[in-house]
Amino acid sequence: MARRRRAGWWIGAVAVAVVIGLGIYIFQFLQRNEPELHGNILEHFKYGSIGSDTGGSLLRSDTEEGRGVPASLWLALPVAFPEHLPKGRGNGYERVGFLYEPGKRRPIGTSFREAPLGQIGLNCAVCHTATVRESPEAPRRVVLGMPANQFDLRSYLNFLRKVGKDERFNADTLIPAIRKVDPDFSSKDELIYRHLVIPRTRTALREIDTQFGWMDRQPLWGPGRVDTFNPYKLRFGIDPARDASVGTADLPTLWNQRPRRGMYLHWDGNNNKVEERNISAALGAGATQSSLDEPSMKRIAEWILDAKPPPYPAERIDRSRARRGATVYAQQCAACHAFDGSKVGQVTPIEAIGTDRERLDSFTPELVPLMNTLGTGRPWRFRHFRKTNGYANMPLDGVWLRAPYLHNGSVPDLRALLSPKERPKVFYRNYDVYDWERVGFVSQGAEARRVGFPFDTAKRGNGNGGHLYGARLSAADKEALIEYLKGL
């Protein structure tokens, strides 16, 4: 009798321990928050986390979670739904402009975190890294910190939107596709994916579809451009139907942030704090105020303080002509564009600069107080957004890789910029072969057309007028100036 009672006591105790153990296991699993770490800062920039790789998975669905996509699913989507990718060059995500390095399973600009399941998010490199080739036969060179001229964010989002609406978005379609791309996918994973992850992701993708519907009324952005501030309006609950602005902006460079401290930048010069520009970019990439990975961001922020653009090939610069160009630059351009220029980091009014005004107008006065509420209660809280009346005079470091030029990327090369009558009405973006003659990327011709996106300057937000500085220089002075600009 006593023995049986003791046995019962033991069984009960073991059962309680098992339940507690399982509870702790599940609790720890759900709390798991482990980003893939990269010791090397360049690897960290390309593949590390900024905190956009959370949310979108198990229990939580609040909007304060990031825009992570479950990793095995993300890898399998192009296999399961190739028909929703745009036609063109490359396979899978290469079709929307993601860049892969040899031997890597996921492209530059993506990060991975177990939170609690493995998830993939976007980071700074997706919009701030691209490739350059010396000639069509030359190998491509990956340049960190330059505008991502090949990445087409809108095509990527449209792919996700179409996939989410496809009625075949279910476990029967997706599990076999996942097994093809992920040999480690276990039957335990399958259980979780089938019952939680796939249905939850479908709901999330359908939400993205509704949220990003406003994009459809804008002309295509094409590769290398995004609408910067309209997504924020959505976040603040401003009805996109009430606001038809086109805020499409060319991607800028990230180098030399240290000498940019205190300058009013972003294309319209709406913010003079490097730290706020960095964090607002991370929020734009899909991190949220609570998911932002501050230590990881700090490493990137520190690296871009002094990161340098790669120099223009020295053998392609005519030194004596460039010396003459230095004088022209000092007279015509330096006040607005040199690091020590008297007007650099300030705004030139729209009437004076005369470029397309849509990006300027898309940052509406009502956004200013709203942007300045982001980060409330956190050390990085925004305070410095302001409304301006023009575009910023920015430093021109690495100007050869900033092409196509102007805030909307509407002028393909330096020659066209300096000779407004030569600016093409339509040209092709996306081709990464460099045009050493015109100083920009090759933007006309059969190959540029084959791989390129036709940029039509007649569409809204794409105007290529204005910025007439240097237009009236003599042909020889223009040659000299271009030679000098190559070396910046």
Ligand code: HEC
């Ligand atoms: C979705 C694309 C995208 C991602 C991802 C992105 N950026 Fe940017 N970034 C932009 C665009 C577009 C601008 C120009 C904004 C404007 O003025 O309209 C910009 C501007 C900037 C600027 C100001 C540059 C200047 O000279 O005006 C900095 C600094 C910057 N980004 C840093 C970052 C950092 C750091 C990250 C990662 C945390 C990041 N960005 C991620 C698109 C992106």
Ligand code: HEC
């Ligand atoms: C009064 C100030 C001012 C002067 C002078 C000036 N610029 Fe600019 N520059 C700007 C502004 C403002 C922009 C941005 C305009 C826009 O994108 O709409 C700009 C943009 C540019 C860009 C495009 C940068 C990019 O990333 O796309 C280049 C290149 C450039 N300027 C070169 C020159 C050269 C060369 C000269 C001298 C011949 C010159 N600028 C004179 C104000 C100036």
